[in-house]
Amino acid sequence: MDFACLWLGLLLPLVAALDFSYHHQEEMEEFLKNVAQNYTSITHLHSIGKSVKGRNLWVLVVGRSPKEHRIGIPEFKYVANMHGDETVGRELLLHLIEYLVTNDGKDPEITSLINSTRIHIMPSMNPDGFEAVKKPDCFYTNGRENGNSYDLNRNFPDAFEVNNVVRQPETVAVMEWLKTETFVLSANLHGGALVASFPFDNGVPATGSLHSRSLTPDDDVFQHLANTYASRNLNMKKGDQCKNKMDFPNGITNGYSWYPLKGGMQDYNYIWAQCFEITLELSCCKYPREEKLLLFWDSNRASLIEYIKQVHLGLKGQVFDHKGNPLPNVIVEVQDRKHICPYKTNKFGEYYLLLLPGSYTLNVTAPGHAPHLTKVTIPKKSQDFSALKMDIPFPLKGQLDSIPVSSPSCPLGPLYSNLPSHSAATKPGLFLFLVTLFHILFK
Ligand SMILES: *[C@@H]1O[C@H](CO)[C@@H](O)[C@H](O)[C@H]1NC(C)=O
Ligand SMILES: *[C@@H]1O[C@H](CO)[C@@H](O)[C@H](O)[C@H]1NC(C)=O
Ligand SMILES: *[C@@H]1O[C@H](CO)[C@@H](O)[C@H](O)[C@H]1NC(C)=O
Ligand SMILES: [Zn+2]
Numbered sequence: 189m190d191f192a193c194l195w196l197g198l199l200l201p202l203v204a205a206l207d208f209s210y211h212h213q214e215e216m217e218e219f220l221k222n223v224a225q226n227y228t229s230i231t232h233l234h235s236i237g238k239s240v241k242g243r244n245l246w247v248l249v250v251g252r253s254p255k256e257h258r259i260g261i262p263e264f265k266y267v268a269n270m271h272g273d274e275t276v277g278r279e280l281l282l283h284l285i286e287y288l289v290t291n292d293g294k295d296p297e298i299t300s301l302i303n304s305t306r307i308h309i310m311p312s313m314n315p316d317g318f319e320a321v322k323k324p325d326c327f328y329t330n331g332r333e334n335g336n337s338y339d340l341n342r343n344f345p346d347a348f349e350v351n352n353v354v355r356q357p358e359t360v361a362v363m364e365w366l367k368t369e370t371f372v373l374s375a376n377l378h379g380g381a382l383v384a385s386f387p388f389d390n391g392v393p394a395t396g397s398l399h400s401r402s403l404t405p406d407d408d409v410f411q412h413l414a415n416t417y418a419s420r421n422l423n424m425k426k427g428d429q430c431k432n433k434m435d436f437p438n439g440i441t442n443g444y445s446w447y448p449l450k451g452g453m454q455d456y457n458y459i460w461a462q463c464f465e466i467t468l469e470l471s472c473c474k475y476p477r478e479e480k481l482l483l484f485w486d487s488n489r490a491s492l493i494e495y496i497k498q499v500h501l502g503l504k505g506q507v508f509d510h511k512g513n514p515l516p517n518v519i520v521e522v523q524d525r526k527h528i529c530p531y532k533t534n535k536f537g538e539y540y541l542l543l544l545p546g547s548y549t550l551n552v553t554a555p556g557h558a559p560h561l562t563k564v565t566i567p568k569k570s571q572d573f574s575a576l577k578m579d580i581p582f583p584l585k586g587q588l589d590s591i592p593v594s595s596p597s598c599p600l601g602p603l604y605s606n607l608p609s610h611s612a613a614t615k616p617g618l619f620l621f622l623v624t625l626f627h628i629l630f631k
Contacts, residue, residue, distance in 0.1 A: 206286045209481070213315050216311060220233050227289045230302060236365040237358070237360070246311065248311075250288050252303050259538060260504065260574075263371045264307050264496050265371055266284070267310045267313050267376050268377035270358075270378070271331075272319070273325065274379035274475070279311075281311040281377070288301075300572070303573070307496060317331040324475035331475075339629075341376075341452050341453055343358075343359040344363070344452060346450045348388075348390040351451040370540065372464070372499050373463065374464065376453055379470055379474040380474045382423055383427075383439055383440065385414070385467040386414045387402075388443060388444055390452070390455060391448065394604065404458060414466055416498055418491075419438070422487060427439045431472070434446070443455075454467050462527075470488060501575060502542045502576070503550075504576070505580060507520065507539065507579070507582050509584055510583070516532075516537055521541075522541065522543065522551070523549040544566070548564055549563050554582065557582075
């Protein structure tokens, strides 16, 4: 009898298995709270704000130190359901949470991932939109927008043109959240197409718009990131599965090449938050029947896990002064991939640079001091769960023995406004026209 109880107790999972159905706000909250209660040492549940209608914007953090950042542990995030009627990502992230917590200490890969990474998961950025959908539809519904009828993926500051929209509570919550952590890598989960799309979503001639694309100086890394996801999703990698006449070679695309948009979240992350983000379109049908959810989980699980591991690409470390104190606000960038808002060390003096194997020259700069150039080679076969670690002693010269804290942050204006502006004739006109005509909106 006693033995039987013990045996049963060991077999029962801590949390009743999550079913493959849609979880509305209350059920989602209950699931997240149960996970947080049952896995206290590796999870932290918090709300980053409220939607227009007062629903919590939940984030569950998974990691060995879930409540706070640890030096050398990169911060990763997934955000889903920013368009409330694009529902697959929302359920996938709930299943991902379950998969991570139930495999910790059992599956060596997941255990290593949790040991080396702090993973922030936001299953719904637009709970009001999700609840507003009365009749699930594969195409557009009013659930796309938030409770004030704003498209949240048009609601962020834009680097290329003025974006005069009223910033919504969900957008403000995300912008504030981005300031609280040094996020390194992210993906934003959508539906209505099947493709991994990478920055920029908007552009000017200086970023390639005359050639119907808009590329970042980190394009090699972004292509690698998008390929990492798409190549493990058998349908996505075929590239033309949605019958919307778009062929995406290998299942990836530059956002602008597909169709330009203003005020998107991925460009905002890359430009203002030092965080590389891509947009994942996970299902041809925006709101598929729940019988399909298991298939979506099966076809995305490997991609979701492998993508998180990419947060360990490249280089990381701390910048110190001659006394060994960490230096915040020091610009650390690769010489020929300057960001329009320079990437700086955080309050612990840490930097993280996502880079593919190769040789690079780092330019380490603090205001009032001469730039410090240093060469580094990232080997082909680097470790799986850690970027190459390189601490940088920074030779402070001159009167100052510290970095002025007043180093200006990047303005929220169109930073490319001094560059030649958009020319309507250079946009991928026909597709944009079709998109407008049929009101088919994805990202
Ligand atoms: C663990 O989760 C289950 C539901 O799956 C819940 O009933 C139980 O109270 C939770 N245990 C703890 C300790 O919170
Ligand atoms: C993960 O970290 C724990 C200690 O927190 C350690 O005991 C374990 O060996 C580590 N596992 C892996 C696979 O790195
Ligand atoms: C290093 O970066 C600083 C600040 O971004 C810049 O002013 C300087 O020209 C760069 N130096 C080199 C050699 O690239
Ligand atoms: Zn979308």
